[in-house]
Amino acid sequence: MSEVAGDQDFETRQIHAGAVIDAQTKARVTPIYQTAGYVFSDFDDGEDRFAGRSGFRAYSRNENPTNAVAGQRLANLEGGVDGIVVSSGQAAIAAALFTLAQAGDHILATRSLYEGTREMFRGALRRQGLQVEYVPDDADESEWASRVTERTRAIYTETIPNPLNQVVDLERLAGIAHAAGVPLVVDSTVATPYLCRPIEWGADIVIHSTSKWLAGHGSVIGGAIIDGGGFDWAANGDRFPHLVESPRPGVPSFVDRFGVSAYLGYLRTVTVLEYGPTVPPTSTFLLLHGIETLxxxxxxxxxxxxxxxxxxxxxxxxxxxxxxxxxxxxxxxxxxxxxxxxxxxxxxxxxxxxxxxxxxxxxxxxxxxxxxxxxxxxxxxxxxxxxxxxxxxxxxxxxxxxxxxxxxxxxxxxxxxxxxxxxxxxxxxxxx
The missing domain is CATH 3.90.1150.10 (Aspartate Aminotransferase, domain 1)
Structure with a gap:
């Protein structure tokens, strides 16, 4: 039994959104589902779970009930359509970008980013073939537009850049990104969804290091990715063919299968499943307790x-x-x-x-x-x-x-x- 938290205030939703009452025990607090996998009821059930035709889970690498509650709660608080939690903030950044881009592709980013992010951009991501180009935060629209190429797949920024707090003009960047036919990806860790919800200003994908204020007590490591559900992947299919084209004959595309949450559908069933940045449900249990008092x-x-x-x-x-x-x-x-x-x-x-x-x-x-x-x-x-x-x-x-x-x-x-x-x-x- 899932709780309804549509038109409720933030303070209510941070406690109830996404929560599921355990059918057997009726536990009030979301349990720690400390399990690697889930028993199939029969042969056909196993086939359906792996094909994505079942509402039941196949494996905890990318689908764990405790983690699912946290992903849905954060999506609700941010105003997105779906969300997923992963092993760290860095894992969230990598997974978010690898779902958009492949070797040879290009990301535009504001200069005022956390140094750990910049280190990953010039290190692991560059070695795997992603090119990140920095643009001054307040560069005019023409300069941003001149940096866009046919291989550009996203504009990346932070709501409140760490450590110098140069608050970013999110609405302007969203307009620049959408004019270029790419999504705006925003790391909103320092703001949290309580202080700012980038999706309301035009952002398409929001990232958090849940280790910080969301969990709040310095006891766990984790990350999250939220899909805003507003980007038109079909209209920009030349940049994102993996979302709009059928992966093989007879199989629907991710846009056909997941609709407005096509990006998160791909991220969950391909990127996270294949890379495996799984967060332990014990950590997510603590995260959920932190969110309740955010x-x-x-x-x-x-x-x-x-x-x-x-x-x-x-x-x-x-x-x-x-x-x-x-x-x-x-x-x-x-x-x-x-x-x-x-x-x-x-x-x-x-x-x-x-x-x-x-x-x-x-x-x-x-x-x-x-x-x-x-x-x-x-x-x-x-x-x-x-x-x-x-x-x-x-x-x-x-x-x-x-x-x-x-x-x-x-x-x-x-x-x-x-x-x-x-x-x-x-x-x-x-x-x-």
Whole structure:
């Protein structure tokens, strides 16, 4: 028995959307279906499951009941038609793009992307034949159009780029992508569906690292891909023949078989099935518990982040604060449009004393955890130049805006006063 959550408010849907009451036990909480496979009732049932003619599952590599609830809940919260959870945010990016493109194809991307994503683009994806070309976020339409080729398969961006928070004009990028006949793919991890739903602004595919605010407690790794259901694959079949053409005689195309969710149908039954980036249902169980309190936590994250950012902006040891919730931030106006509930919980600061000051700052923290992660209930801090961006040359770091004193803070749910007290301790040390 599946729960109906169509016209309900976000706070209700984050608890109920996609939930299924177990037919046998009537368990209220979605169970952990810790199983590799599912018993066929007879010969024909096995054949039907593998052919996709049955509503029952064949194997947990791409179809597990616990995971299915999470995929459907996230699709509901984002306003999409279907969703799937996978083993990590990186796996979500790779699976999303491999469902669109093959060796020799071309992806256009905004420059302000998380460095882990850029590393994968210039590493594993390039070795497998995908070319990613970067365009300045605010380049005009003619420049974007001039970069599109017959092999272009998507435009890729982030709602709130990590770590510098350069809020992207989603509606404009969606228009550029659709004029080119390709989908807009958006990593919306930092925003979460509570703060921004890119599909409402024209995005076609939304990606999350569910390890972050969605799960919320720093205890699991996971990713998700949501299909918006609005892109016309049939009208752009020359770029996506694998979705619009029959895979073999007598077999319907993915568009014929899945309709508006053709992309997610292919991703689930081909990409995820063949690559196998499976997330354990135990991890998804924790993810579902995190999603149930998402709105409550995000309200507190945002309130804390704004209070901390306002305080940091007044400190002499800090030369710059990147947080679009501040009226002084260059992306504040755009944040008000796309993020009316708040500009997220990442606050990035630049210390006047550079790397040496950053070292003293990090080592003096007591409450705040120095580690690589964001979206935890705990406040976290990391020096970017010596960790996430360490593989870049100094010139490349500066070009990406990663200065020697840059510190990324993921603001948690502790008392804002206590967070500020610990930051003050770090700044005193940074000042020497």
């Amino acid at each position: 709105s409550l936590r995000m309200d507190k994250h945002v309130a804390n982040a704004l209070e901390v950012a306002e305080w940091l902006a007044e400190q002499p040891e800090v030369t710059a604060v990147s947080y679009p919730g501040l009226p002084s931030d260059p992306f504040h106006t755009r944040a008000q449009r796309y993020l009316p509930r708040g500009a997220g919980a990442v606050v990035t600061i630049d210390l006047a004393g550079g790397r040496a000051a950053a070292r003293r700052f990090i080592d003096a923290l007591e409450l705040i955890s120095p580690m690589t992660h964001i979206g935890d209930v705990r406040t976290l801090a990391i020096h970017l130049g010596s960790t996430i961006h360490a593989k870049l040359s100094e010139e490349e770091r500066l070009e990406a805006g990663i200065t020697p004193g840059l510190i990324r803070l993921s603001i948690g749910l502790e008392s804002a006063r206590d967070i500020v007290v610990d930051l003050a301790r770090g700044l005193r040390a940074a000042a020497g």
